[in-house]
Amino acid sequence: MFAVILRILNFGLQNFWRNIWLSVVTVTVISLSLFSVSALGVLTVLSNQALSKLEEKIDIAVYLKPELKDEQIQVVKNDATTISGVKSIDLVTPEQALVSFREREKDNPLIAESLLLLGNNPLGASLIIKASSQEGYQNILKELQTNRFMQYIQDTHLDDYSRVISSVQNITGKIKNMAGIVSLLFILITLLMVFNTIRINIYTHREEIGIMRLVGASSWFIRAPFWVESVIYALLATLVTAVIFFPLLSFIQPYVAEFFNGFSFNLVEYFKDRSWWFFGAQFIGAVLLNILASTIAMRKYLKV
Amino acid sequence: MALIDFRNISKFYPGGIVALKDVNLSINEGEFVSIVGQSGTGKTTLIKLLIAEEPASEGRIVVGGWDISNIKSREVPLLRKQIGVVFQDFKLLPRKTVYENVAFALEVSGALPKTVHSIVPQLLKIVGLENKTDRFPRELSGGEQQRVVIARALAHRPKILVADEPTGNLDSINTKEIIDLLRKINEFGTTVILVTHNREVVNDLKKRVVVMDKGRVASDQHKGRYLL
Numbered sequence: 110m111f112a113v114i115l116r117i118l119n120f121g122l123q124n125f126w127r128n129i130w131l132s133v134v135t136v137t138v139i140s141l142s143l144f145s146v147s148a149l150g151v152l153t154v155l156s157n158q159a160l161s162k163l164e165e166k167i168d169i170a171v172y173l174k175p176e177l178k179d180e181q182i183q184v185v186k187n188d189a190t191t192i193s194g195v196k197s198i199d200l201v202t203p204e205q206a207l208v209s210f211r212e213r214e215k216d217n218p219l220i221a222e223s224l225l226l227l228g229n230n231p232l233g234a235s236l237i238i239k240a241s242s243q244e245g246y247q248n249i250l251k252e253l254q255t256n257r258f259m260q261y262i263q264d265t266h267l268d269d270y271s272r273v274i275s276s277v278q279n280i281t282g283k284i285k286n287m288a289g290i291v292s293l294l295f296i297l298i299t300l301l302m303v304f305n306t307i308r309i310n311i312y313t314h315r316e317e318i319g320i321m322r323l324v325g326a327s328s329w330f331i332r333a334p335f336w337v338e339s340v341i342y343a344l345l346a347t348l349v350t351a352v353i354f355f356p357l358l359s360f361i362q363p364y365v366a367e368f369f370n371g372f373s374f375n376l377v378e379y380f381k382d383r384s385w386w387f388f389g390a391q392f393i394g395a396v397l398l399n400i401l402a403s404t405i406a407m408r409k410y411l412k413v
Numbered sequence: 414m415a416l417i418d419f420r421n422i423s424k425f426y427p428g429g430i431v432a433l434k435d436v437n438l439s440i441n442e443g444e445f446v447s448i449v450g451q452s453g454t455g456k457t458t459l460i461k462l463l464i465a466e467e468p469a470s471e472g473r474i475v476v477g478g479w480d481i482s483n484i485k486s487r488e489v490p491l492l493r494k495q496i497g498v499v500f501q502d503f504k505l506l507p508r509k510t511v512y513e514n515v516a517f518a519l520e521v522s523g524a525l526p527k528t529v530h531s532i533v534p535q536l537l538k539i540v541g542l543e544n545k546t547d548r549f550p551r552e553l554s555g556g557e558q559q560r561v562v563i564a565r566a567l568a569h570r571p572k573i574l575v576a577d578e579p580t581g582n583l584d585s586i587n588t589k590e591i592i593d594l595l596r597k598i599n600e601f602g603t604t605v606i607l608v609t610h611n612r613e614v615v616n617d618l619k620k621r622v623v624v625m626d627k628g629r630v631a632s633d634q635h636k637g638r639y640l641l
């Protein structure tokens with residue numbers, strides 16, 4: 110059995126070498142489609158990252174009335190936790206609020222002076238509320254405006270990034286659509302290319318195939334080398350794509366960092382950590398695609 | 414029971430072509446049968462039906478007790494291993510040596526390397542090419558090339574050897590050598606079916622002769638001569 114498998118692999122390799130330039134072109138075309146799929150992957154990762162960072166930034170600041178006692182603040186906080194759609198609530202005590210206020214206004218001597226004059230802390234506590242989804246904020250705001258809460262609240266403020274988010278979604282959506290169409294196009298071209306390559310290789314090997322049939326080779330033995338050949342194409346194309354992919358990623362990394370000013374996100378590391386998965390999936394996809402194409406070609410041109 | 418049995422065989426091709434019409438033919442194990450007849454009388458068609466390259470339109474074909482009239486395509490390789498085939502156009506692989514061409518038949522049917530190494534030299538010895546194993550087909554004479562084809566046809570030790578005009582491209586000396594080789598193979602016990610146009614060959618053989626005419630068996634004689 111082992112000898113037979115070795116022989117089939119050998120025949121597959123011979124198919125590959127026999128029309129080497131055709132093989133090179135085939136691998137190039139498959140690489141292009143894998144590359145466009147990879148680019149689509151990068152775009153998806155980038156836009157998801159950008160959106161999740163933006164979403165992290167959204168919160169509702171609820172400024173409570175300064176005269177509330179600590180127990181009352183706790184009650185309000187516990188009450189707010191029960192509003193549906195709330196993910197987390199952080200309490201900023203009056204003391205913390207004062208510290209950060211001073212920090213912010215430290216270059217303004219007038220304010221420092223007036224604070225000193227006041228003698229006690231004029232600031233109240235505040236609650237920083239995050240919703241579990243982007244759509245939850247409006248609902249939470251509405252809930253906060255009911256009587257239950259209004260009596261304790263001085264002011265609410267929603268840091269709203271939804272416009273930014275939707276425009277980011279819009280742009281990346283369009284880019285992803287484009288990349289998707291390009292990928293699909295390349296996948297289609299790959300199918301045709303592999304189909305045609307196998308067809309030509311069947312033609313090149315028509316004498317061998319004729320003899321094989323005459324001497325009683327089983328049909329899977331005649332077909333298997335063409336499948337081996339398809340897998341070789343997929344393997345080489347995946348390797349080529351991976352080899353080009355990482356240097357290119359390193360090249361665009363600085364621009365990405367600049368664009369997402371402030372987020373520390375390393376594309377290269379991200380894809381290095383997932384390279385087995387990322388390229389393994391592409392390899393399997395390419396193998397399935399090529400086997401489909403070569404099987405169709407054999408159905409049509411290899412009468413065994 | 415006969416080794417090969419054609420019963421009421423007809424073969425029609427599209428366009429109203431009648432290649433074979435109601436052929437009955439029995440061939441016993443160990444026989445040497447020559448099939449002769451004018452061009453286009455269905456000799457090659459008969460061979461194609463025998464190796465299941467084409468299905469019969471009517472009738473029944475039995476080979477070694479196996480009714481192959483409705484053979485499944487995945488069973489064809491099994492039949493082909495029992496029937497060695499030699500055609501006029503040699504069909505050797507030009508990039509393979511003599512040894513490799515013969516080995517190819519065994520390799521593609523899944524033989525172990527050990528088996529290949531032991532059988533191929535034996536086959537080349539039978540056809541008298543043991544000293545030319547590393548030559549390429551273009552470095553051989555026509556007769557030698559045909560002997561390689563015969564060696565390859567014998568690779569699976571078939572019960573039947575079919576040769577369709579094996580000497581069609583050869584001069585009389587090479588022809589005689591090939592026919593002597595077929596005779597030798599027949600003496601080893603292999604049933605040989607020879608399709609030929611060559612009157613001399615048939616008359617020298619003094620074996621059974623089946624004459625085909627317009628798709629029918631016109632005569633069938635033991636120790637026959639090429640009439641017509």
Ligand SMILES: Nc1ncnc2c1ncn2[C@@H]1O[C@H](COP(=O)(O)OP(=O)(O)OP(=O)(O)O)[C@@H](O)[C@H]1O
Binds near residue numbers: 450
């Ligand atoms: N694939 C085919 N399609 C249509 N007609 C065919 C086909 N093969 C053979 N024929 C016809 O069937 C008839 C018998 O052909 P066959 O090849 O069996 O003749 P033959 O006796 O071998 O002739 P030759 O001595 O010239 O080789 C011929 O009329 C031929 O034209």
Ligand SMILES: [Mg+2]
Binds near residue numbers: 456
């Ligand atoms: Mg013929």
